[in-house]
Amino acid sequence: MKPRVRFAPSPTGYLHIGGARTALFNWLHARRHGGTFVLRIEDTDQERSTPESVQAILDGLTWLGIDWDEGPGKPGPYEPYFQMKKLARYHELANQLIAEGKAYRDYATEEETRAARVEFAKSKGFAADADFLELRKAGFKWRSPWRDKTEQREGPFVVRFKMPELSGSFGFDDQVLGRIEKPYEDLDDFVLLRTDGIPLYNFGCVVDDHDMHITLVGRGQEHINSTFPQLMLYKTLGWSPPQFAHFPLILGPDREKLSKRRHPEADVMVHKKNGILPHALINFVARLGWSHGNDETFTLEDLIQKFDFAHVGHTSGVWNPEKLSWLNEHWLKTSEPKDVVRALVPFLADAGLTVSADDPRLVPLVLAFRTRAKTLVDIANAAKPYFAHGVAIDPAAAAKHLSSEGKAMLQKARAHLETLEWAQKPLDGVVDTVAAETGAKKGAIAQPIRVAVTGGTVSPGIGETLVLLGRDEALFRIDAALK
RNA sequence: GUCCCCAUCGUCUAGAGGCCCAGGACGCUGGCCUUUCAAGCCGGCAACACGGGUUCGAAUCCCGUUGGGGAUACCA
Numbered sequence: 001m002k003p004r005v006r007f008a009p010s011p012t013g014y015l016h017i018g019g020a021r022t023a024l025f026n027w028l029h030a031r032r033h034g035g036t037f038v039l040r041i042e043d044t045d046q047e048r049s050t051p052e053s054v055q056a057i058l059d060g061l062t063w064l065g066i067d068w069d070e071g072p073g074k075p076g077p078y079e080p081y082f083q084m085k086k087l088a089r090y091h092e093l094a095n096q097l098i099a100e101g102k103a104y105r106d107y108a109t110e111e112e113t114r115a116a117r118v119e120f121a122k123s124k125g126f127a128a129d130a131d132f133l134e135l136r137k138a139g140f141k142w143r144s145p146w147r148d149k150t151e152q153r154e155g156p157f158v159v160r161f162k163m164p165e166l167s168g169s170f171g172f173d174d175q176v177l178g179r180i181e182k183p184y185e186d187l188d189d190f191v192l193l194r195t196d197g198i199p200l201y202n203f204g205c206v207v208d209d210h211d212m213h214i215t216l217v218g219r220g221q222e223h224i225n226s227t228f229p230q231l232m233l234y235k236t237l238g239w240s241p242p243q244f245a246h247f248p249l250i251l252g253p254d255r256e257k258l259s260k261r262r263h264p265e266a267d268v269m270v271h272k273k274n275g276i277l278p279h280a281l282i283n284f285v286a287r288l289g290w291s292h293g294n295d296e297t298f299t300l301e302d303l304i305q306k307f308d309f310a311h312v313g314h315t316s317g318v319w320n321p322e323k324l325s326w327l328n329e330h331w332l333k334t335s336e337p338k339d340v341v342r343a344l345v346p347f348l349a350d351a352g353l354t355v356s357a358d359d360p361r362l363v364p365l366v367l368a369f370r371t372r373a374k375t376l377v378d379i380a381n382a383a384k385p386y387f388a389h390g391v392a393i394d395p396a397a398a399a400k401h402l403s404s405e406g407k408a409m410l411q412k413a414r415a416h417l418e419t420l421e422w423a424q425k426p427l428d429g430v431v432d433t434v435a436a437e438t439g440a441k442k443g444a445i446a447q448p449i450r451v452a453v454t455g456g457t458v459s460p461g462i463g464e465t466l467v468l469l470g471r472d473e474a475l476f477r478i479d480a481a482l483k
Numbered sequence: 484g485u486c487c488c489c490a491u492c493g494u495c496u497a498g499a500g501g502c503c504c505a506g507g508a509c510g511c512u513g514g515c516c517u518u519u520c521a522a523g524c525c526g527g528c529a530a531c532a533c534g535g536g537u538u539c540g541a542a543u544c545c546c547g548u549u550g551g552g553g554a555u556a557c558c559a
Contacts, residue, residue: 010559045558106557136555137484158557177488186486186555194557201559225487225554248489249552257552284495287508291496294507313489313496316552320494323509333522371522431518446518458520 003035003215007061007068008205010042011053013260015060015268017319018220018250021285025247026218027066028286028307038212039071041082042205044198049084060268064278065300070212078212083204090199090207093237094159094192102236103192105157106144113142141188159193161232172231174224175216175245175309182228190229202226206233209242218245218309221316245309248289249316258319265319275347275375277335280328288317297330325374332370332379337363340370340379347380353387361386361468368460368468386468391455391477398451398481406448407482409434413449414478422471428463452481 007023009015030037039061043049058072070076080086097103120140121130132140147162164184171181192203199207205226209217224246234241252263260266271281283298290313292298292306332340341362348355355362369382385391393402402410412434420426434445446462453474459465466474 008559012559042559048558133556139484174488180487182486188555191557196557198557200557205559220553221488222553223559226559228487246488251552253494255551288495294497296495296508315489315496317496318494320509323495326509329522369521372520428518435518442518444518450519456519460520462518 001215003030003033004038004213005030005035005216005218006038006040006209006212006214008040008042008208008219009057010045010048011050011057012045012048013053014056016258016260017266017268017285018258019057020060020064020066020268020281021250021289022219022247023061023066024064024282024286025245025290025307025309025312027068028303029216029218029309030069031304032307035215036069037067038076038078038214039068039074039081040208040212041072042201043082043084044201044204046084046196046198056269063272064268064282083199083208086208087197087199089211090193090204091197093207094199094203097161097192097236098159101150101162103159103161104144104146104149105152106146106160106189106191107153107155107157108142108144108146112145116142144189147189156195158191158195160189160191161229161236163187163189163232170228170231172227172241172244175218175243176312177224177246177314180224180227182225187229187232202229202233206230206237206239210234210237210239214242216243216245218247221246221249245312248313250285250288251316251318253319253321255318263319265321271324275377275380276324276328277331277340277343277376279335280324280331283331284324284327288319289313297327297334329374332373332376337366337370340366340376344376344379347376348383350377351380351384353380353384355387364464364468368464372460385454389473389476390480391453393451393455393481394457397455397457401447401451401457402481405444406451409438409440409445410448410452410478410482412437413445414475414482417466417475417478422467424461424463424467426463427466428461431462449478452478 005026007026009019027037041054068074071081118128121128124138166184169181169183174180191200193199227244231241250258252258258266264270286303291311345357365383369379373379413430416430416433431442431446435442449462450459
């Protein structure tokens with residue numbers, strides 16, 4: 001059977017790096033087995049959900065090259081793919097559960113729940129106004145007086161699942177972690193529908209995964225515990241649950257869970273801005289929590305061919321910016337130059353250069369600087385002087401290499417340069433020619449040329465640099481330096 | 484607190500009882516190459532959390548301890 005998997009983000013901000021990896025693992029699984037990858041927007045948190053966030057998620061996935069078969073902009077058989085558009089469906093199911101005595105309307109007022117809370121707090125020695133979560137930690141459980149009533153009345157209510165009183169434990173076989181179990185008694189009457197009629201995560205998630213015929217749910221380990229109430233729902237609704245796969249978390253360099261607040265790198269798009277290739281990020285994030293022997297670099301095809309849940313790790317991984325950087329350097333060096341150029345163009349624009357993607361100077365430029373750059377930003381910055389007319393010479397470099405001897409060498413080199421075919425090889429030869437002629441060291445010839453032509457002491461090889469500049473510009477700069 | 488998950492170099496990891504006095508990668512570091520800077524190449528440092536078992540034999544299995552993370556909402 002072809003798998004149907006999904007990525008179900010909540011649109012409450014940018015695409016989070018952890019979410020991106022969850023999406024990737026699911027996508028890889030679908031692509032490998034010829035299955036379907038569904039994108040579902042869980043927008044039930046009305047306070048935090050925004051249309052901009054939906055767009056940010058779509059943009060992030062698109063940049064990474066993760067496409068979806070069903071979801072926003074991709075009509076499919078199980079529409080809609082936004083939870084807020086199928087409220088009626090949740091209500092229908094909730095009412096069915098109520099009618100069957102498997103859920104109930106909880107009309108408990110604020111006062112009633114508070115009274116119960118205060119009583120518990122007192123018995124445990126807490127202040128009367130102790131934080132709800134603190135009390136939960138101390139073992140407070142809300143047991144509604146409406147649990148066993150069926151009467152309806154006016155006024156707001158939440159719909160709660162009526163947890164059966166069962167002994168023993170239940171669980172599931174996680175595709176990465178193995179068997180996970182929990183005693184029934186650990187579950188309580190969780191809320192299905194809020195007062196405003198909007199479903200809560202556990203309910204909406206189960207209904208949608210069922211409705212969308214999801215066969216495997218792959219998500220972060222933070223959801224392990226919510227699998228249990230969800231399993232109860234499947235059982236109660238008479239549905240068979242999908243398989244589950246829980247992926248390890250990604251921690252920040254400080255070993256805290258990667259969060260939007262403290263970790264800028266949690267935003268997928270900051271890496272785009274930083275000049276990281278999308279595939280480098282994919283490669284990095286894939287290797288964080290998954291492995292394939294000693295392999296480190298993977299093309300997308302490799303990943304699709306080799307990815308499996310069995311080799312997803314069990315341990316949280318720490319974000320390692322150096323490794324991301326190395327991977328970016330690797331893909332900068334090994335990708336098709338044309339592809340690098342395409343990714344580079346926006347950065348050129350940011351650097352103030354209006355160059356079209358098919359400018360013939362771009363490929364040689366990428367070839368010259370890709371081994372010297374960590375990011376596309378580096379390449380764009382390096383490229384800038386090559387598009388200008390004339391160059392400002394660094395005084396320290398001039399002092400060192402454009403002394404009278406330096407200029408003498410430069411003069412000799414210039415004379416040869418004029419006669420040569422303007423290509424890397426013959427141009428490189430000029431250093432040897434002058435060295436043979438004068439008995440000087442190669443550095444004493446190459447450096448004055450380099451400084452004259454680039455303004456500094458660091459650049460690609462002389463021949464390559466000269467070609468990049470073009471004959472006219474190169475000669476112009478040399479003459480300027482000679483003055 | 485309770486429940487759940489986890490535990491190999493600083494970091495990501497290989498390792499499914501003997502092939503491991505533990506391999507790869509990043510980083511760090513020494514060198515080679517070299518007209519600069521990179522890249523590349525060769526080398527080095529560096530780990531099985533601890534304690535008990537099981538076994539002829541354990542990084543690998545079991546138990547406990549410790550440590551880390553996650554969940555405990557009318558967020559997802």
